[in-house]
Amino acid sequence: MKQNKAYMAVIHTIFILLTLSFLLPFIIIVIVSISPESQITTYGFQLIPQKIDFTAYGLVLKNAGVLFKSIIWTLFISATAPALAVMVNALMAYPLARNDYSLRKPVNVLMIVSMMFSGGLIPTYIIYTQVYHLGGANPMLYWLSSLFSVWNVILFRTFFKGIPAELIESATIDGATQPQVLFHVVAPLSKSIVSIQYFTSVIARWNDYQTSLIYYPNNQEYWTVQYYMQTILQSVQQLKASLEMQGLRDTSEAPVTTLKYAMCVISIIPVFIMFPYVQKFFSKGIAVGSVKG
Amino acid sequence: MFKKICSVCLALFMILGIALCTAGCGDSKVKLIWAGSTLGNEESEMVFEAFNKELQSVKGFENVEIDFQKQDTTNWQLWMASNTQIDIAWTGYSYDIETEINNGSYTALDEYITEENTPNIYAEKQEYSADYASGSYKGKQYLIPNQQPIANLSNILKIPVELKDYMNIDGVLNECHSNKKTTEKVYQYIDEYLAAVTKAHAIDTDTVAKYIDIQGIFKFVATRGYEFIGGDLTGAWLCYDEEDPSAKIVNFMETDAYRLFLKYAAKWYNDGYVSPNVLVNGSESGSRSPVLNAHSTGMWYATENPELGEERGVTYAIETDDAGNKFITMYNLLLETPEQDWQGVSTLGSEKTYLCIPYTSKNPEIAIKLLDLLRAPVGEKGNDLLNLLVYGFEENSKYAEEYGTYHYTLEGDCAYGVDYYAQPDSSCKYGIAHWFVGNVFKTYRTPNIQAGQGDYVKKYETVDRLTHKETALCGFRVDLSEYSNVIANIQTIINEYNDTLICGIDGSNYNATYDEMMSKINGADLAKVKEAVQSQADKYISE
Numbered sequence: 001m002k003q004n005k006a007y008m009a010v011i012h013t014i015f016i017l018l019t020l021s022f023l024l025p026f027i028i029i030v031i032v033s034i035s036p037e038s039q040i041t042t043y044g045f046q047l048i049p050q051k052i053d054f055t056a057y058g059l060v061l062k063n064a065g066v067l068f069k070s071i072i073w074t075l076f077i078s079a080t081a082p083a084l085a086v087m088v089n090a091l092m093a094y095p096l097a098r099n100d101y102s103l104r105k106p107v108n109v110l111m112i113v114s115m116m117f118s119g120g121l122i123p124t125y126i127i128y129t130q131v132y133h134l135g136g137a138n139p140m141l142y143w144l145s146s147l148f149s150v151w152n153v154i155l156f157r158t159f160f161k162g163i164p165a166e167l168i169e170s171a172t173i174d175g176a177t178q179p180q181v182l183f184h185v186v187a188p189l190s191k192s193i194v195s196i197q198y199f200t201s202v203i204a205r206w207n208d209y210q211t212s213l214i215y216y217p218n219n220q221e222y223w224t225v226q227y228y229m230q231t232i233l234q235s236v237q238q239l240k241a242s243l244e245m246q247g248l249r250d251t252s253e254a255p256v257t258t259l260k261y262a263m264c265v266i267s268i269i270p271v272f273i274m275f276p277y278v279q280k281f282f283s284k285g286i287a288v289g290s291v292k293g
Numbered sequence: 294m295f296k297k298i299c300s301v302c303l304a305l306f307m308i309l310g311i312a313l314c315t316a317g318c319g320d321s322k323v324k325l326i327w328a329g330s331t332l333g334n335e336e337s338e339m340v341f342e343a344f345n346k347e348l349q350s351v352k353g354f355e356n357v358e359i360d361f362q363k364q365d366t367t368n369w370q371l372w373m374a375s376n377t378q379i380d381i382a383w384t385g386y387s388y389d390i391e392t393e394i395n396n397g398s399y400t401a402l403d404e405y406i407t408e409e410n411t412p413n414i415y416a417e418k419q420e421y422s423a424d425y426a427s428g429s430y431k432g433k434q435y436l437i438p439n440q441q442p443i444a445n446l447s448n449i450l451k452i453p454v455e456l457k458d459y460m461n462i463d464g465v466l467n468e469c470h471s472n473k474k475t476t477e478k479v480y481q482y483i484d485e486y487l488a489a490v491t492k493a494h495a496i497d498t499d500t501v502a503k504y505i506d507i508q509g510i511f512k513f514v515a516t517r518g519y520e521f522i523g524g525d526l527t528g529a530w531l532c533y534d535e536e537d538p539s540a541k542i543v544n545f546m547e548t549d550a551y552r553l554f555l556k557y558a559a560k561w562y563n564d565g566y567v568s569p570n571v572l573v574n575g576s577e578s579g580s581r582s583p584v585l586n587a588h589s590t591g592m593w594y595a596t597e598n599p600e601l602g603e604e605r606g607v608t609y610a611i612e613t614d615d616a617g618n619k620f621i622t623m624y625n626l627l628l629e630t631p632e633q634d635w636q637g638v639s640t641l642g643s644e645k646t647y648l649c650i651p652y653t654s655k656n657p658e659i660a661i662k663l664l665d666l667l668r669a670p671v672g673e674k675g676n677d678l679l680n681l682l683v684y685g686f687e688e689n690s691k692y693a694e695e696y697g698t699y700h701y702t703l704e705g706d707c708a709y710g711v712d713y714y715a716q717p718d719s720s721c722k723y724g725i726a727h728w729f730v731g732n733v734f735k736t737y738r739t740p741n742i743q744a745g746q747g748d749y750v751k752k753y754e755t756v757d758r759l760t761h762k763e764t765a766l767c768g769f770r771v772d773l774s775e776y777s778n779v780i781a782n783i784q785t786i787i788n789e790y791n792d793t794l795i796c797g798i799d800g801s802n803y804n805a806t807y808d809e810m811m812s813k814i815n816g817a818d819l820a821k822v823k824e825a826v827q828s829q830a831d832k833y834i835s836e
Contacts, residue, residue: 043502044570063720066335122374130375214371217363218333231333235718 033261056262082201093156135215195281328364411665436647474518562797685723
């Protein structure tokens with residue numbers, strides 16, 4: 001019994017230390033974001049700040065209207081684009097998981113080839129902007145660019161294959177059509193994979209700044225919050241460099257470092273809010289495809 | 294009946310189609326795409342709309358419309374790779390100009406810049422010949438420089454104002470102004486200053502960090518008097534003594550100047566003046582906090598704050614309190630006089646900010662004419678357009694009334710931005726940095742530029758600087774493309790050792806580390822690169 005207690009104490013200590021090691025970086029991020037820039041350059045990162053300073057947050061919030069608009073826009077994209085993507089990927093994966101679908105092999109090959117040898121950024125850019133004339137005033141790219149992912153289709157296909165064929169067969173015997181089988185039998189059993197795919201896509205969309213940077217740099221209406229913050233950081237860096245170059249004013253308090261960390265904190269907020277709701281699906285979903293045989 | 298309805302519909306459809314096509318054909322507007330990296334503010338579209346309206350009232354531009362695009366290095370690469378139409382773009386700072394030229398990204402402008410076609414640019418090219426030379430490559434003009442209010446880039450030592458009495462300022466200035474290279478005496482002055490400050494416990498750690506900016510001092514103090522081939526501390530760090538008429542090429546690590554600095558770096562580290570975390574957190578740079586800091590400043594013009602008693606040779610960093618009173622925070626000791634600003638190796642891109650016409654331009658003739666229009670003399674329509682583009686709507690202008698917003702107020706020739714002091718950022722309602730789209734001396738100034746400063750800099754750039762002494766390799770351009778791998782190897786070795794050495798981390802054992810670095814550098818064929826550069830330099834001198 002004693003031995004068991006000691007064992008548990010050791011295990012608990014190890015896990016407490018492990019938890020702290022995960023928490024500590026985040027705590028430091030928050031602390032740096034509320035520290036004065038001069039303190040960071042002088043003393044480096046500290047766990048207990050000598051002064052509290054919200055200059056970096058002030059800069060992010062300086063243009064609250066644009067920030068608010070970009071948050072709303074990003075939330076909208078983050079909610080809708082992953083939903084569409086999950087639907088498209090699932091619809092693509094379902095027939096590929098069925099053994100009675102005759103074209104599954106050639107389609108699989110096509111998908112795998114396109115995944116292994118993707119065109120890359122420049123051809124993609126040419127196709128979007130010069131063939132489909134997307135970007136600029138047309139925000140469709142926020143949905144279209146992430147609509148289909150071979151990797152996600154493979155994950156879905158693997159999961160669907162794990163659903164007992166007898167269930168599908170019995171539904172078919174009962175007279176269910178293929179869409180009915182998908183939506184009434186397969187979909188309810190696939191909550192975990194749908195959740196994990198939706199959650200990871202939401203995070204990707206929330207953190208996306210490249211779409212705004214490449215396709216919508218002129219249109220503030222369509223800026224994501226990450227891109228908006230990126231432009232602030234760039235402005236501060238440019239301003240600091242330019243003033244130093246001219247040697248005209250002291251630029252000591254331009255909060256380049258603290259601004260980066262304030263941006264980290266703001267970026268992580270939606271993840272914090274969402275995670276508790278999807279956590280239960282996380283372990284199931286993430287393990288899809290990992291069990292063989 | 295059905296066939297008849299179909300026929301009528303088809304006829305209507307064809308008529309409509311032809312009408313639309315005709316309407317499209319009648320729209321003979323020329324669209325110019327202008328890309329720039331600080332565009333994209335909340336009210337940018339309003340200003341661009343007004344700019345286009347004004348532009349269309351100028352003869353020759355009636356049918357021209359400008360579409361402004363926000364530029365970024367990523368976008369730029371995509372545009373160039375995908376042949377996307379860009380008629381005017383900004384370049385400089387973060388762009389490798391030589392690579393871009395070799396990639397064919399820029400249009401050569403020589404055939405467009407003529408007295409008849411672009412009189413303003415043509416005149417400016419004659420006047421600011423050195424600036425324009427920095428935008429030319431192998432005899433061709435690729436870039437149009439944006440003149441900045443900068444004269445005589447001088448290295449500076451920055452001291453917190455509360456510690457100025459501990460430094461022998463006159464001693465440092467006299468020593469530097471009489472020697473192009475940094476002598477041991479300068480390091481001794483610095484050493485005495487640090488010792489005195491420490492002994493007197495004079496550092497208030499709330500405002501001043503006790504550590505020095507060792508990397509900055511190395512970069513801006515130790516390298517004085519050497520001109521680096523390529524213009525910066527990159528590659529194989531090849532340089533020559535500016536006063537040497539034969540321009541003997543050396544690797545900077547081989548010089549006495551480097552060894553001398555290492556000696557003091559090691560001492561200062563041992564004495565506790567260098568942060569033990571310097572390799573992790575970096576030096577105390579760009580901040581008023583460090584007990585001693587070094588940088589480079591663009592202005593010798595020393596009457597920025599005459600009311601505070603500023604004198605030639607020392608400028609001040611200032612802040613303003615809530616009541617609007619200025620107070621000094623730092624003393625900047627300018628280590629070079631304007632006369633010490635010799636003309637040296639012409640470094641492509643040294644002006645740092647340029648406009649170019651990319652190869653993807655569909656209308657290069659109109660683009661260059663537009664740039665010429667925006668360089669019109671002060672008071673002309675083109676100059677008004679330039680100010681509109683840079684500053685947006687003036688408080689009492691017709692556009693302020695029309696759009697119900699304004700971006701600056703005008704007092705004399707000074708534009709006070711409604712939400713910025715020196716230059717706008719992306720969170721401002723509108724504004725483009727004035728060094729970004731043309732000749733700064735033709736736009737209104739911002740309050741951080743003193744009245745008359747433009748005239749001073751212009752005289753310096755166009756008259757004084759041209760009379761300065763030339764180094765042996767003035768105008769020399771080296772071609773090291775054959776040795777890029779060797780240089781990359783040497784750079785890797787330097788990166789591995791240099792920071793440790795110049796921060797004094799090894800204390801008094803620095804000699805062993807130094808020897809190890811030099812043996813590796815020599816083993817990486819440094820001699821071959823030196824020889825190649827020396828042979829090109831000798832040829833240049835003999836010609």
